[in-house]
Amino acid sequence: MINHKKFDREILKQIKTLYVYDNWHAPIALLMDYALIIFAIVLAEYSYWFLPLTLLIIGSRQRALATILHEASHSALTRNKKFGKIIGTYFSGYLIFQSWDSYTQSHVKNHHPKIGTDLDPDYDYYKSSGVFHTHSKKEFFCKFFFAPILCLKLFSNIKYLVINRLMSNANKKELLKILFVHLVFFILGTKLVGYKFYFLYWLLPYLTVFQMITWFIELAEHYPMIAYTKSNIEISRNRFSHCVEHFFTGMHGENYHLIHHLFPAIPFWNLKKAHFILMQDDEYRSINAQFGGIFISNNKNPSMWQQLLRKEYV
Template sequence: MSAAPRIAPSTLFTPEEWAPFQTRPAWAGPLLVVHCWGVIAFAVVAGVLVPWLIPICVMIIGTRQLGLAILMHEAAHGGLSKTAKWNDFLGHWLCAVPIGADLGAYRPYHLTHHRFAQQPEDPDLMLSAPFPVSPASLRRKMIRDLTGQTFFKQRILLPLAMASDKSRSNSSKGDSAHEYEAVVTGRSILPFLAVNALILAGFVAAGVWWAFFALWLLPMATWFPMVTRLRNIAEHACVEGSSADAFRAARTTRASWWERVFIAPYWVNFHAEHHLFMHVPCWKLPALHRAVHARPQAAVMEVAPGYVSVLKTATRRPR
């Protein structure tokens, strides 16, 4: 197996320059989790009080559901708390389970992705390998996301298929596509249902049972899959030389304020820097981006001016 190329921090920084990126206050990770749920709660209240805002609230909530997935990703790197048990509790029960994921299954899968990024052994390679695709193909994918077809496949068909596989063989893993969807959305179906039953009970107790479906389930079934797809495309698709050069292992996208609100929360757009130094906490990635790009080595890094530009690249016919 060929591991992905790596660089040491000393390639770019002196020990004094690198020191600020190695520290993390104990409150920062938990505060991000509180912030994510606070934005969701605010958008729910706004949608209940002002129903004509519901379409915007659906987009904001769906993006923060992606935010929960991003914070689960942070926990997979041990970034939500210095205490391992607290890190895993936050990452699993408050971030992963509510959206149907499983931190324990996701962590080894994701770390394998880092170890073999863009190599044949990379379990995420199938997310970037098909690109570029035609504009019509991408439209079909996004329509499936926004109409709930992707959600139905991941939350209904995949768990049923997994249950069928287990009934035939306890060691059955299925194909790579099923394996990816399983670790992200399909493997924790019972905890997912239990936690969402509690969330529904909260809406019922507040006298707005309908808001669970309109302002929690609907975003999860529509906007969340779509922005997750955009995230996957932006991170690795169509980055030439990504398997051979650590500086080109991923793409960074310069997200505008509205893209951070509706597409890319919690600095997920700084993916090239994350692959260079994966243990730097997400809230320090903007500073790391500036520090790295002050060095001449960064000239080869893939940086897109926005998500529209990424989609144009992902649908551009090869010459």
């Protein structure tokens, strides 16, 4: 049973002012993601020497599309909820093989209210990966740092996504919609770039960089505290990343994951404001004083992986 942090009434009053939605932040964020994807493709078309950078950018923006779906599933993406669902499905989630019904079941109905229990699919995935087993530092880094970078965890990552984010609750009609979106995407991309578009510039980064970035982001969200904490203010972390790391992992306020679990309906463009409001709380401020980035911090705190590196056994 997770205890819920009780904030001062004045802080909650200030937080309440952030529950303001509109219909323009989300389309602009989505267009910026698309623009970066197009820019990355242009780079690689100019010279294949840029292909590694292209794959990194596209894979990270595919993760950004997952964040758009995530916000829509919490009804926090737009003022018009039907508009938000359209953006979160046809223009983002469907493009990365994630269905609306499966995602909302897995994330909104299971992960959030059942976090840290056997009914939480994210926690179950952590456990099945072996990350909570006792390892020497060398073993831990080989399995959970180098293996994801080398795409050796691809099968388990894809299995999790297919089961929890695509098939678990999707119906035939929605699966046909996803197929239709990819068919249109394939035809459009082929006309503009050629047949290589879908395979080189979409499937390849999805099967490599997107999976890698997703693993490191989602591990940083709750590891290791999800296994032992009894309070919702300690069950996740905010990330304060170096600007380069933030570009690839902090899209659309995703770095403020602790705030998201405390107040999941705050729109992503107000999460930073929420952080400064919550810093008035002594406990929140004390907890955040320990946080850095995933790999490289933008403050004096060691990153999550630097902290793990200092341990003899993990």
